[in-house]
Amino acid sequence: MLRRHFVSYGALALTVAFSAGAQAQSAPADYPTKPIRLVVPFPPGGGTDILSRIVASKLTEQNHWTVVADNRAGAGGTIGISEAAKAQPTGYDIVMGQKDNVVLGYYLYKNLPWNPAKDLTPIAHVAYSPVIIATSENSKYKTLADVIAAAKADPGKITYGSPGNGTSIHIAGVLFEKAAGIKLTHVPYKGSNPALVDALSGNVDLLVSSVPSAIGQIKAGKLRPLAVTSAKRSSSLPEVPTVAESGYKGFDVSTWYGLFGPKGTPAPIVAKINGEVNKLLQMKEVQESIQAQGAEPQAMSVADFDKFFQADFKNSKAIVEASGATIN
Secondary structure: OOOOEEEEOOOOOOOOOOOHHHHHOOOOOOOOOOOEEEEEOOOOOOHHHHHHHHHHHHHHHHOOEEEEEEEOOOHHHHHHHHHHHOOOOOOOEEEEEEHHHHHHHHHHOOOOOOOHHHHEEEEEEEEEEEEEEEEEOOOOOOOHHHHHHHHHHOOOOOEEEEOOOOOHHHHHHHHHHHHHOOOOEEEEOOOHHHHHHHHHHOOOOEEEEEHHHHHHHHHOOOEEEEEEOOOOOOOOOOOOOEOOOOOOOOOOOEEEEEEEEEOOOOHHHHHHHHHHHHHHHOOHHHHHHHHHOOOEEOOOOHHHHHHHHHHHHHHHHHHHHHHOOOOO
16 A cells, blocks of 8 residues: 655656766755655545656655655645645645646636646656546446437436546546537535445446546446547557447547656656656566556656647647536
């Protein structure tokens, strides 16, 4: 079991040749000299929390930094991002963000005190994950086609739980409704775990979730997976068809996870953390641990992550508008 307080990020220079001038700008040799706060914007047990602790657990074995997990749930994960965005840019406050709150939340929540493209510093991409549509083992729905047929016969009767309004998982549910030409009733929760509990008990008909949050109960036979929303099948659940395979060609919705700091976080410190995380993601045991949770590890340089993030932020505005998703 991973501890709430854990030792984490160590030092690894980027694999490039620095000039003497660049070396002068390297991260302080004694960094960090105090605990680093890692904000987790969702409750314990959800996909973001699980991935954060997998990364931290392995880094504990490699380094001697102290990182304290700080779960700051609420408002689709935007509360946790707000905590990180307003922190001092010293390298001692970072956040495990994802598409949900860093990108989509900006377009769905009114009057947020930050703009992700201006107020956050991308540090390291960690993983990406498809969304899964599942139901209780006792559900009458055996396939995605069963759900679609029932929804067309009685629009709005079938309910689905998600981790919250405005998350990429909520957006995936809305886009699925549009693709299939059906009407479902969305039931938002404050995080993945509460939605999972109600899906298992049958209080909602369907669960729309990240794979990391649901895979444990799927493996235990308590949840019946119906489809994943990515273009390709999940390596963790290769037997589960995609929405595209179920008759909706081109359907592809995934979420991603990455570390961010406040605007102005020193570039040498960003590079130091990025290098160490990328080293971690090359380890077979870490890759297997992340994949076992239903996500796919993916390392990026600081520049590549920034480019990826900026493009996703720009493109997501039209996606949110097209989906018709709103915050209730």
